[in-house]
Amino acid sequence: MTNTAKTLLVVGRQETGKTHYGVQLLGRLRQRSGKLSVRENPESIAIFEEGLRVLSQGMPADHTPTTSYDSVRFPLQFQHGQTIDLVWPDYGGEQISNLVEQRRLPTAWQQRVLESSGWLLFIRLEHNIEYPDAQSRPATLDSQQVEPQITNFQWSANAFYTELLQILLYAKSTGTLSRVKNPSLVILLSCWDEIKLENESTKPFELLSQRMPLFAEFIKSNWVQHNVAVFGLSSTGKALSKKTPDYDYIPEDEGYVVLPDGSKSSDLTLPLSELIEQAI
């Protein structure tokens, strides 16, 4: 099969787990025990070296500087032998926040959007901001109650992510008159381990629908069903502290994904293989 490099658009705001997933993904790919593995060692893993080092000490990776954007080329192969090269980036997530807040897509990002054949979107539900709406704030509420003045306006997560995907679709010249097939979309609900679930068997898309109903409907209405998938992701398996290293922590043994059907797997390559298979 082809070795043409596929470029995925990895989209995530700050502290949504892009670096942790990149570091853990590299480890899993090297183990060659998952659905995807590396055919040979990547030429350079400089962008993940420090992350690998601190994770092996049981500490979280550093904040990635705002303006940085680096990538590594993974020479991959599927279990069934198909090979593909993948360009995997790491960057400061503030670039994504600024993209929506400033409604401005820098030239470099325009190029990345155009070249991408699949989108991997990180959402950390516990960091989302939501405001009361007609559903969560009944009309019977005292109408005389004075609303607190918003001094530091922040987008609600529903509006932010919907706007973000609309900007990216526009940049890729993809309309929504018919459902979107290209680019394929995989949504990762990151830091799944910090979410307090009422029902442990909750499927990722069900959780997305409960917590971000507007955004979930946007996805459901605009993408071809087979070209979108929602996974839960816990790259490190548990929260790590920058102040208290966990010396017993073994990165290779930690981390899991929650598959769209609600089952768990330690194969962190599954969301990526799903996206690649959709995109090629």
Place this chain on the structure above:
Amino acid sequence: MIIPVHQALFGEVNRGHGLLVSSLPETTLRSMPQLATDLPGSSIPPDLEWEPYIRGYRAGNYYIISKTFPDPDASRHGMVFTHVLLLDLAEICQLNDLAPVFHLLPKSIEKPSSLQALQVSATELTTPHVIAPGYGKVVNTLLNNPQHTVIWVGNDGFVQIVESLWKNLWPNTRREFSFRISFAPQDLQDSPPTIACIPEALVGRWTHESLVHITDEYMPNPSDEMYLAEAFLMGLP
């Protein structure tokens, strides 16, 4: 001449790096994509203890001078706090001495809830003419490779080197003069500054560049081809 100096603070906002407060409207700052207030690049060893550093560069019609500190109170490792001064580009180019501007920068992290514009007087020439240690070598390196960034090892003396260069450049060249820290040669590839200081602990990363140390001594030789240019930039009679 009195020059207004606007201020802005950048640090941890919503678990990321962003604008905290400013004496200018937020929209003005948003319209400056050149504004760089976070660490350059992503090649910083997490256990590296770097000192607060200064940075200067042009952003639109402003010249930016900033000081960046590691922020130990931030929720994540690797986050910084930056105090930014913004001066009108045409006006700062008429300023011969940057020392009064540097004096406006704090010595440690201060996070007031509001900021007002300051001002600096163009007549304040506070520093007498002395050649800063290592400055002769900086001038020689700069003139021999004007397309390449001069690499200054360590933080000591860097402010004096910047002040000396600024003082001896003519106003038009000050517009494009820039300085900052660098943690790896790769982070100099985009928008390379005129001069960069590098942490001494990372000096091994620069294998192909000629480095300048504060202890380097150099005096122009009148018989050299570059003598006049070197003497001019060193303020020699």
